[in-house]
Structures are given as structure tokens and as C-alpha cells.
Amino acid sequence: GAVVSQHPSRVICKSGTSVKIECRSLDFQATTMFWYRQFPKKSLMLMATSNEGSKATYEQGVEKDKFLINHASLTLSTLTVTSAHPEDSSFYICSARVQRSGSDEQFFGPGTRLTVL
């Protein structure tokens, strides 16, 4: 099956610093990746759609200058949380879209837990 990895799995940082989270498709190419945020005991909220070679499309209410997304290759998308604050603490999950003949699926990464002190 298609495997998506995220790195790091956990990160703790000080308020005001920036954190980069990587999302990789390990055995397939993904022109489209998605970034989600999950609050404790809540559902996943789509933050943005990341398209290889072009600017990300952000959902309403998501600050694009705070959550920088770069999809530099067909196997890697990065999310950088700039000037992180405690309210940015959350579980961030990426997914990669796979289009094969007759099917269109998403495969999810294991998530990255960010704690901002």
C-alpha cells in the first residue's frame, strides 16, 4: 500500500520560534497533499491543500503567513509554523492524494504533535 511518513512525530519548542514539519510519500508520487489540524478529542480541520510546484490553497480562517506550506517535490511537502505560540499546540496530520486507474484515495501520515511552551 501507499505509505506516508511525517517527521518529527513530536516536537516541543519555545514560544516565538519556528517549527518545520515534513510529510513524505515513501513509495509513490503525490501531486497533491493536504494538511490538517486536530485539536484534542476533536475532528480534523483542513488547513490547506498543497500542490507540487505551485502555491498552497488555504482554507478560510487559516493564516498563510503563519503556516507556510512548501511542496517542492512530488514526494515532499513541508509545513512551517512560524513564530509559534501556545495556541498553535496541536496534532498536525498530512495526507497524500493517490490517483490510480479507477480510484482516487488519500493516505494519511501518522501525525506530528506540536507543543509550544
Add this chain to the structure above:
Amino acid sequence: GDSVTQMEGPVTLSEEAFLTINCTYTATGYPSLFWYVQYPGEGLQLLLKATKADDKGSNKGFEATYRKETTSFHLEKGSVQVSDSAVYFCALSDRTGGFKTIFGAGTRLFVKA
């Protein structure tokens, strides 16, 4: 816009009980429907899916049928196990929405031995 509504939890059942988690959706297009499961401390896993009306998705004893007339995709299992304790998310993905996946709020299931 597209949305998914699922029953609030938590749901607590005894082992071998019958499980139903209700899910309804609204969509402008003709979406694919999914159930994802998140076990404690783990990421999301696709449990089952259906891509067109009257399709039945099934996996690990779980089933859900795509009902276009009632815009529903209820999850069922005839006999739950303790290992089924997890959070279950109903979701849809629609071509007209750029294939973004819209999730329901999630339903936490506790199964007691």
C-alpha cells in the same frame, strides 16, 4: 458547503454487542464516502469506503452502505471487541470540492470486556 454529521459519543458497549454509528452528509456533487478509525496514540487509518450509491463498504467485520436517498453512511458491526475501542470518523471527498476530505466530528467508542 459540504459537511458531515455523525452521532456524538462517547459510545460505550459491552463486548459482542451490536454497533451502529450514524453518519449523514450534505454535498453539492456526488461524493465518495469513508469511515476512518483512529486508535489511541495512532494516526488515521481507512476502515472502509464506498464510491457510489448502494455500494457497501466492508472491512474487519464493519459495514456501511452508501444511501443516496437518505444521504447516509451508517457504520455497523454485529459483534464488537475490546480491540475496536477507538475514535471513528465519517468523511466525504467530492470532486467538485477539489477532492478535499471533509470529516465528521468523530465518535469515540469504548468496548468493555
